[in-house]
Every structure is written in C-alpha cells, then in structure tokens.
Amino acid sequence: MSLIGHSVPPIFRRGPAPLVRLMVFVAIALTMLVADLKFRYLEVMRQSLSVILYPVEMAAATPADLVRNASTYFATLAKVQKENAELRGERLRVGERLVQFEQMSRENDELRGLLGMAQRLEARSVAAQVLYAARDPFSRKVILDRGATHGVDAGQAVVDATGVIGQVSRVYPIQSEVTLLTDKDQAIPVTVARNGLRGAVFGAGRGQLELRFLPANADVQPGDELLTSGLDGLYLPGLPVARVMRVERDSQAFARILCLPLGGVESSMRVLVLSRAEPLPPMPDPAEALPIVPEGRGAGSPAEHQGEAKPTNPKAPG
C-alpha cells in the first residue's frame, strides 16, 4: 500500500480494475447457474437464504393478501347464505357417497384378502392453500402455505377437487413450491383409463399437456381420460390428470397427443398434498437375479419377472 512511506488516499484505492471484477463475478454467477440448473448443488444455500428472506417475503405478500381478501370482506350476507345452503346440500350428497365408499372399501379389502393380493395403498393428505404464483416468469409454479413442518415433502402430488395440478418441487420450513403440470417438461406417468395404455404426460406450454412417446398407431382417441399410473412410486394411482384433446398422427413414429388438464391447474386456490402413507418396496437389484435356468427344466422360474423395468421413467421431482 505505502510505496514511499505514504498510504494511498482512499479516493484512489479502488481495488482491482472494473473489468477484472466483472469477469470474476460473471465467472462465479455462471458457475452457480450450472451448479444449480444442471446438478442442483445449491439447494442448501437456497434453503438458508430463504430462511433469511422469509420475513421479507411475508411483508411483501401482505398487499397481495389484502387484494385477495377484499372480495371476502365485501361479500354480502345473502351471497354467503346462499353458498352455505349449497354447501349443506353438497355435504348431504357427499355424506351418502361416503357411507357407500366405506362399505365398498371394506368389501374391497375382504376380496383382496381372499385373493391374497397386497392391500390397497393408503393415502396421506395435507390440506393447503395456494398463496400466490411464484414471480419467476419462466416457469409455472405456485407457493403453498404448508411446508416441511406440516409434513409436506418434495415429490408429493398436489390435487384439487377435480384432478392433479402439480408436484411439490421444493420444500421450505413453512411453505412449499409446487411445479404445475403445465410447466414445460414437468412429467407425470399416466394410464389411459379406457384401455390401460401407459405413457407419460409432459407440460407443453400455453396451459396444455402432451402425451409423449406413444407410437403413431397407439389406441388413444380424443376424449380419453388419463389417470395417474402410480408407477413412479410418488403419485397415487388412479388420480384424474387430463383429457385427450387432439391426436395428430403424421408420418412420424410418434403420435402427437395434446391434452387439457382436468384439475384447475392455474386457478385452484385450495388444494390437497397427497402422498403414499408408506413408500413402495424397493426396486429389485439386477445383481440378485437368479441365474436363468436352461429351458425345459424351470418354466416358472422367478428370474423371468426380475428384469422388468419401469416403462416410463419421469423426471425426478424438483
């Protein structure tokens, strides 16, 4: 600092040249981008920064809350009474179906017991409210008011009254971020309800979904309903996902199948976070497979069933 006995006056002390500093910062930022987008190494850093930012976010969300609640404040008594009457009617109808459902559920358990099949999967659910849409304009995400402390976990399915709307992609202590089905490349394994054909649905932008990787002659028609297959071990099987809107069979190998989500993907405010009460049994390890018995001796060898892989391997949660 002091070349000839004097310290440099602070006005001349500016550190490295601006261009050098720019290069350093750009290099750090690019490294972080790659580490985050490609390898997801920075989740710990994001979590700790989000804890610091949480009070700021809460303060920022207040005006949005006010706007949202304004309609509730100004609702008239008549409207509320009407809605109350409707809800009472709805409860009666649903109650009747619930009794029926419980009876059928018991019956199903007994029949499964008689057949020696595994019991049906139990679901665990957390009711949550959509706080707001995430500000990132490049993705379709919403923030829920339930987080890790309420038992929400990354990868769980988020449904509304009519169907699946997305998947929990990031969990914060008391909030969680849901990637909607319509987000580009968000995947969900499905079956066609009519014939059990398996496939995977991907977000296609503009509020639409696309059923990909089905051959051009696959038996899919407009109007077919798609349900979750549950093959990924995350979603519960049988949740309604989408309805096929248009099927284009060009000369290409794959059909282009566009679907519309059944759930209110971009509109639902109250949602359920669903998960399996217990995880699926682990995948069999190929190394443990029994040696293939030469033909003619062990026709029913278990080894035949071991090599079965999952037909679709959707994008990992998050």
Added chain:
Amino acid sequence: MQPTNRSRRILQPVKLWFVYLSLCLALVLDLVPTGRLPGVPDWLALVLAFWCVREPLRVGMGTGFLFGLLVDVGHGAAMGQHALAYVLLAYGANGLSRRVLWFPPAEQALHIMPLLLLTQVLMVLVRLVAGAEFPGWWYFVGSFTGTLLWVPLHFLLLLPQYRPADRDDNRPI
C-alpha cells in the same frame, strides 16, 4: 458526488445506510407476488442502476451480485440468474455514470433503458439455454415501465440529499 452541469442545488453527501435501505425496500417490492401481471418493473434493477450511476465509488458489482442472489431465492429462479444480470447492469451503469450525470433526469432515463432491457434479455437467454419456456413479449414491458419511473425515482432517492444541513430561512439555497 460529481459535479453536473444541471446541479443548481448543492447536494449533501449521500448516506450509505440510505442507499442500502432503498435497495432493501426495492427488494421487498420485487418480492410482492404480482403473479403474471405484465409491465411490473424490476425495482431492484432500477434502484441499483440509480445508485451505480450516482455513486460509482460505493455501489457496484458486489452489491449487485449480493442482491441478485437474494432475488433469485425470493423468486425461485435459477441461482445466479439475477446475480449475473445485476453484475452486468452494475458494470454498465458504473461505466455510464460519468456521461449520464450530465443529462437531466428524463434523458438519463433514455440511457438507462437499454441497460434494463439488456438485463432482461440476458435472463431470458440464460433460462432459454437451460430449457425453460419463453415468457412472452410482455415480459419486456417491465423495462419500459422502469424507464418511465426513472424521473420520479430520481427525485425520491435524492430527497434526503436535497435537505440543507441546517435549516435557515434566509439562506439562498
């Protein structure tokens, strides 16, 4: 504070705590969940550009990087996306400061507009390379509203410096 040909009033030196307070307030404004409302300006980029032009010796790329990371976390964007954009914005604004300050606020805004636009284009490029969906042309309207807000912001952020050191009704300035 650099002399400008238009400074008819002598400004007080800036207080560093006020700079950071305004940046933090801009961060809060940036985190207000406006959903997909088009034309919401990037408040932090605007305030950062302002201080980088005004105080190039004190506010620069480091500040931009730090606040960029906070915005990344708050928006749930890719880590480093805003940091990268703000670092370049700060570099550009620091470089422009000696030139821009000679213009009145309305013309300063015209100098800032390409910088704000560049920030947004950079973020779009980063995310498109990473495979995200194009957010639509409405996304860029934010830069133009930001430009319009430059003049009121200029007045607002300089208010503490307009005040005289000690109140005196007989003094000319």
